Amino acid sequence: MSLLEVKNLRVEFPTRRGPLLAIDDVSFSIEPGEVLGVVGESGAGKSLTGASIIGLLEPPGEVTAGEIYLEGSRIDHLPYEEMRKIRGKKIGAIFQDPLTSLNPLYTVGRQLIETILVHMDISKDQAKNRAIELLEEVGIPAAAKRIDSYPHEFSGGMRQRVVIALALCANPKLIVADEPTTALDVSIQAQIIALLKGLCKDHQTAVMLITHDMGVIAETADRVAVMYAGRIAEIGDVRDVIKHAKHPYTHGLMGSIPVVGHDIDVLEQIDGSMPRLTEIPKGCAFNPRCPETTDRCFIERPNLMVTESSNMASCWKFDKETAVV
Amino acid sequence: MAENQLGVTRPHDLWNRVLDSDLFYSFTRNPIVVISAIVTLLFFIAAGFAPWLAPHNPFDAASLDLMEASTPPVWLEDGMSKFLLGTDDQGRDILSTIMFGSRVSLIVGFSAVLFSVVVGVSAGLLAGYMGGWIDAMIMRMADVQLAIPAILIALMINGVVAILLPRDMQVDMAIYVLIMAIGVSEWPKYARVTRGSAMVERNKEYVAAARVIGVHPLLIMLRHVLPNVMGPVLVFATLGLALAVITEATLSFLGVGVPPTTPSLGTLIRVGNNYLFSGEWWITLFPCVALVTLVLAVNLLGDWLRDALNPKLR
Amino acid sequence: MIAYVIQRALQAVAVMVVVSLVSFMLFNFVGDPVDNMVGQEASYEERVAMRDNLGLNDPFLVQFARFMGNAAQGEFGISYRIQRPVADLIAERMPATLELVIASAILSVFLGIPMGVYTGIKPNSWLSRTFLVGSLVGVTLPTFVIGILLIYIFAVAWGVLPSFGRGEAVMLGWWSTGLLTASGWKAILMPSVTLALFQMTIILRLVRSEMLEVMRTDFIKFARARGLPDRMINFGHAFKNTLVPVITIVGLNLGSLIAFSIITETVFQWPGMGFLFIQAVGFADIPVMAAYLVLVAVIFVSINLFVDILYFVVDPRLRADKTVAAGN
Numbered sequence: 001m002s003l004l005e006v007k008n009l010r011v012e013f014p015t016r017r018g019p020l021l022a023i024d025d026v027s028f029s030i031e032p033g034e035v036l037g038v039v040g041e042s043g044a045g046k047s048l049t050g051a052s053i054i055g056l057l058e059p060p061g062e063v064t065a066g067e068i069y070l071e072g073s074r075i076d077h078l079p080y081e082e083m084r085k086i087r088g089k090k091i092g093a094i095f096q097d098p099l100t101s102l103n104p105l106y107t108v109g110r111q112l113i114e115t116i117l118v119h120m121d122i123s124k125d126q127a128k129n130r131a132i133e134l135l136e137e138v139g140i141p142a143a144a145k146r147i148d149s150y151p152h153e154f155s156g157g158m159r160q161r162v163v164i165a166l167a168l169c170a171n172p173k174l175i176v177a178d179e180p181t182t183a184l185d186v187s188i189q190a191q192i193i194a195l196l197k198g199l200c201k202d203h204q205t206a207v208m209l210i211t212h213d214m215g216v217i218a219e220t221a222d223r224v225a226v227m228y229a230g231r232i233a234e235i236g237d238v239r240d241v242i243k244h245a246k247h248p249y250t251h252g253l254m255g256s257i258p259v260v261g262h263d264i265d266v267l268e269q270i271d272g273s274m275p276r277l278t279e280i281p282k283g284c285a286f287n288p289r290c291p292e293t294t295d296r297c298f299i300e301r302p303n304l305m306v307t308e309s310s311n312m313a314s315c316w317k318f319d320k321e322t323a324v325v
Numbered sequence: 326m327a328e329n330q331l332g333v334t335r336p337h338d339l340w341n342r343v344l345d346s347d348l349f350y351s352f353t354r355n356p357i358v359v360i361s362a363i364v365t366l367l368f369f370i371a372a373g374f375a376p377w378l379a380p381h382n383p384f385d386a387a388s389l390d391l392m393e394a395s396t397p398p399v400w401l402e403d404g405m406s407k408f409l410l411g412t413d414d415q416g417r418d419i420l421s422t423i424m425f426g427s428r429v430s431l432i433v434g435f436s437a438v439l440f441s442v443v444v445g446v447s448a449g450l451l452a453g454y455m456g457g458w459i460d461a462m463i464m465r466m467a468d469v470q471l472a473i474p475a476i477l478i479a480l481m482i483n484g485v486v487a488i489l490l491p492r493d494m495q496v497d498m499a500i501y502v503l504i505m506a507i508g509v510s511e512w513p514k515y516a517r518v519t520r521g522s523a524m525v526e527r528n529k530e531y532v533a534a535a536r537v538i539g540v541h542p543l544l545i546m547l548r549h550v551l552p553n554v555m556g557p558v559l560v561f562a563t564l565g566l567a568l569a570v571i572t573e574a575t576l577s578f579l580g581v582g583v584p585p586t587t588p589s590l591g592t593l594i595r596v597g598n599n600y601l602f603s604g605e606w607w608i609t610l611f612p613c614v615a616l617v618t619l620v621l622a623v624n625l626l627g628d629w630l631r632d633a634l635n636p637k638l639r
Numbered sequence: 640m641i642a643y644v645i646q647r648a649l650q651a652v653a654v655m656v657v658v659s660l661v662s663f664m665l666f667n668f669v670g671d672p673v674d675n676m677v678g679q680e681a682s683y684e685e686r687v688a689m690r691d692n693l694g695l696n697d698p699f700l701v702q703f704a705r706f707m708g709n710a711a712q713g714e715f716g717i718s719y720r721i722q723r724p725v726a727d728l729i730a731e732r733m734p735a736t737l738e739l740v741i742a743s744a745i746l747s748v749f750l751g752i753p754m755g756v757y758t759g760i761k762p763n764s765w766l767s768r769t770f771l772v773g774s775l776v777g778v779t780l781p782t783f784v785i786g787i788l789l790i791y792i793f794a795v796a797w798g799v800l801p802s803f804g805r806g807e808a809v810m811l812g813w814w815s816t817g818l819l820t821a822s823g824w825k826a827i828l829m830p831s832v833t834l835a836l837f838q839m840t841i842i843l844r845l846v847r848s849e850m851l852e853v854m855r856t857d858f859i860k861f862a863r864a865r866g867l868p869d870r871m872i873n874f875g876h877a878f879k880n881t882l883v884p885v886i887t888i889v890g891l892n893l894g895s896l897i898a899f900s901i902i903t904e905t906v907f908q909w910p911g912m913g914f915l916f917i918q919a920v921g922f923a924d925i926p927v928m929a930a931y932l933v934l935v936a937v938i939f940v941s942i943n944l945f946v947d948i949l950y951f952v953v954d955p956r957l958r959a960d961k962t963v964a965a966g967n
Contacts, residue, residue: 016350054864088866095864100857103876105954114875115865166865469654473939474898484920484928485661571781578783579905581920598787601795602802610791613784621779628775 001072002029003206004053004174009076010065011048011057020277022048022061024230027304030174035200035207037221037238039214039253041274045230046210050176052076053208054093055083071173089119092167092205096179098159102151108135108162109147112169119170134165139195157188164196174206181216193220214253218242226250229274229285232304236311247313248290284316292317351633361625368619372427379424380409383417383588390416395600398607411607414600419607422588423615429589430616433504434569438562440508445515446558450550452516453523454543464520467513475510479572482506483581499584507572514561522553556634563627567620574616590616647947651940658936662929663706715930720922725930729912734814735805736904736911739830740896746835747896748889751842756881758843759850760873770843777840782899786833786906793829801826803908834903838892845888849881856880883954890946894939 011023023045030036038046051057053068055078068076070090075083087093095101103111112131113124120127128147135143138161151159160180167175177196181189197220200207209221217224217238224242225235226249234247245251252270272289281287283298290297296316304312305319352358371378382388394416397404404411410419452463470478483506490498526532526549527542535545570590576582577591585592590612597609709715715725758767780788794802806822808815817823853859854877862872901913908914912931919927 056860056863084863084866084868086866087864093861093864095857095861097857101861103858103862103880105879106876114871115867118865118867118871163861166861169865474895477898477901477935480901480920481932567779575781575783575902579902579917581917594784594787601787601791606791606795609787613787617780617784620781621775624775624779 002069003032003071004030004208005069006049006053006066007069008066009049009052009063009068011045011052011061012064013061017278019064021280022230022277023052025066025303026227026230026232027066028225028232028235030206030208032173033200033204033206034222035197035209035220037217037224038208038210038227039212039217039224040227041212043274043277044227046212046227047178049227050093050178050208050210054087054091054176055080056087056093088115088172089170090172090174092170092172092175094160094163094167094175094177094180097183098156098163099151099183101163102159104151107148107150108154112147112162112166115166115169130169131165134168135162137168137199138162138165139191140165156184157191160184160188160192161195164192164199168199168203168205171203172205174208175200176208176210178210179212180209181213182211189216196220214242226253229280230277231285232314233286234311234313235304236309240309240311244309244311246307246309246311246318247286247315248292248317249286250313252289284314348633351629355629357625358629361622361629364618364622365626368427368622369431371424372431375421375424375428379418379421380407381418381421383421383425392416395605395608397605398611410611411605413597413608414605419611422593423590423612426588426590426593426612427615427619429500429583429587430570430573430591430619433500433507433573433583433589434566436504437507437511437569437573438565440504441511441565442515442558442562444508445512446519446554448512449516449519449521450523450543450547453520453550454527454546456524456527460520463516467516470510471513475507475568476572476575478510479503479506479576480579480581482509483576496584496586500587503573503576503582507569507576510572511565511568514565515558518557518561519550519554522550526550526553560627560631560634563623563630567623567627570616570623571620590619643951644948647944651944654940655933655936659707659710659933660703662710662932663703710930710933715933716926718919718924718927720919720924720927725926728915728927729930729934731815732910732912732915734816735808735909736897736900736913738817739827739834739903739909739911740893740900742827742831743834743838743896743900744893746831747839747842747892750835751839752846752885754839755843755846756850756878758847759854759881760877762847762851771847774840774843777836778844780836782833782837782902783906785836786829786903789829789833790906800829802829805910830903830907830909833906834896834899837899838895841895842888842892846881846885849884850877853877853880883950886949886953887946890942890949893942897935897938 006029007027009023009026010021012019012021014020026045026049028036038049040046048057048061052063053075055075057063063076066076067074070086075086078086102108109128109131112134113127116122116127116130117124120130122130132143132147135147140146140158140161146154151162154162164180180196181192184192193216196207196209199205207220209217211217221238223236224238226233226241226247228249234241234245234250236246241250242254245254249270270289275281275285275288281298283296283300284290284293284302287293287297294316300316302314302316302319304314307313307318352362376382394412394414396408396412398411398419399406399409408418408420410423412418413422448463448467452460483503486502486506490502523546526546529549531545531549532542535542573582573589574591574594577589578595580595582591583589593612594609594616597605597612600606600608717723718725718728721728754770758770761767790802793800801822804826805817806824806826807820808817808823809819817827859872859877862876867876897913900911901917903909904911904914905917912934915927916931918924919931
């Protein structure tokens, strides 16, 4: 049984001109202990997917269709109090900016201890010890002393480590990491990614790694889902998707990454840009920019389909096989 | 016109864009705001055209008849249909005095706001553009002033300047002094917001280009800064109008606003207050109602404008 | 920390000097103090002598220094209108104003803050909406109108509360308090409610908007993502973060109360410093005006200084030693 299953998720924002479709029929699953990368341009719907899973979709957005299952039980549309118990304990979350993620007026120790005490029935002293352990695990030197420091007394990389420690407090089975390295210096990014990868392997925690940085995905993920205009364009093993991209969009993405050591005259680009949510074209959302369109692409929208390799892509090119999902 | 997945088209010409805009939509959706706008408009018209619209002229001593003094409003016993809201102790029609009083209050209010806007925007532009110690000095003045309640500042300026003037000029100049006092008490807000925008703009290339051409950068900056600050300035100005009217009424009520012989809503209330105990409540209460209605309507408009123009809430 | 306090203190001194200067110029160059004090019949020689006596022929700086020296001791001369020393008048009236202001402060803070917090946490409940509509009324009704309305209802129509004065006051040393008599309590009720109403609504609105801001921050989102219960989030995390701006608000509130007490005292004929000031302005009683200016400046500056220091205590970011932050 998969750890997390998302089926036909649909998220809408009501506007005065009618509902805006931000996530359109998205389905995927995450197995225990695996790292699923979710890539896409800004606005493709990656963060919204993460938010829907942890139940923190900000109004007026709402999940209007689809189901989300955690270890077999449904978690979408749970009452607030039920979902709250799941958050932190079964599903943890990490956000982009470590500076604003931490309450500036409380010590790091206090924020750790209160989280631990909410989810675990242990004494305050035991909680404090656990907090120190966690800080050591994420690589904060002199943890016993730093536990009484305030967030602004740490550097950016250290802060993100603290955030990771906070997310891991109660040993959740899944962590939703929304752009965890985007706000950090490049040199620190590698450290944080390595830390995240290591910790998750150690604790057998699955990760949904949301980012727009393909490099991070290549390093860390087991599988990757490529999102475009609120839909999944392609999903599969990370090596397959990178080396043998099936969907024209993914193909364009991979081709446009410069490779160190190779000489090229012109960097490959995909013409045009991702459409705004109010202007998604009929049929396949990628059709204005796709070099391989057929008539069908402008009329009917493709769902994820099996291809020759293990990836699935939502493109009419692969219609010879049966359509899945 | 583009058609999207929802099948909606959007207009392109100006008039339809206004009607179609989010601002207008928010306006029409909000019945309270529409009512406030109508009430405000009515006040402006009644006050602006008071000399022509008022049923009586309360300042024409010849037309006053002491026999008609202290008449209650028309719906009470002893009321006369000639005087809808009753008369005061001198026989002046309350409705008319309210209209003329609103006129003075609104003139003072508008002028004070205009003063604040001009002084504030100029100061902010100067501070933002010049930077350095000029900026520091202007902002320090603004900060210090913001710590002191506006009414106290207006009171002090009014009191002090009024005394400094030679006695015979005091009465004539009183209203201008009052306008200036209220205006000065409110300039910091506009200065702050303009300065912020000016600081963003001054580093842009067109400023350097202007210097090359020989046009003073400040003039060009004004053209670029104004659209950016228009929104907040409009919100402050609307709420500021309500505040200015309240301040004028308060100062006049205390006896240190407009000269006692000039009617404003504040002086009307003050004079009427003396008759509260003798049972002639209408002399003070109706001007109170008028003041509150006007201020409420303008405040509601300002509140709506602030929410409607706030990008974070869109 | 010391550097911060010293810097703030110096700024306070600067403001005081400026205010004293204005006050002094008012005193000396407006009208003729000699005329005001001596009357019409004095001869020219007598006036000259008087000028010398008062030191009015000394250089500007000397006069200013003398003025500041006197002011520091509370010596402001004689009131033109009442012909009594200004210091005495102020001492007599200060308790009345202070009692009124403190009563109003307590009312507005202890009602305004909880209401603001509640409307911030539950913006859509009917109670919140009621509070908000009520607050609109509070902001719109000018203080003196509220006073008049209250007087009309409780003093004229129902006759249960006094419409003017302070009731019976009891002397405790040099302080006269109205709080030890029943009539004193009755008398302070309407004025303090009138004064508090405006401030309460301002506090309510500001606290509300601060709470709303805080509730949208990332760390609240992260706290929710960690599964912390609402109570902990609202009162632990959110409220403490609104505390910093709320402190400013309460500090400014005190200043506002003092300013608006002028109005309230006038409406209710409350024998405080504000009423004295208004009468002075109407009469061009410069010694009283100058004294009031300086006194109010002292109060405001002290309040601001105190608020600044309080920030320090609440927000650890301000306490950060620059070297520690750089060391990482």
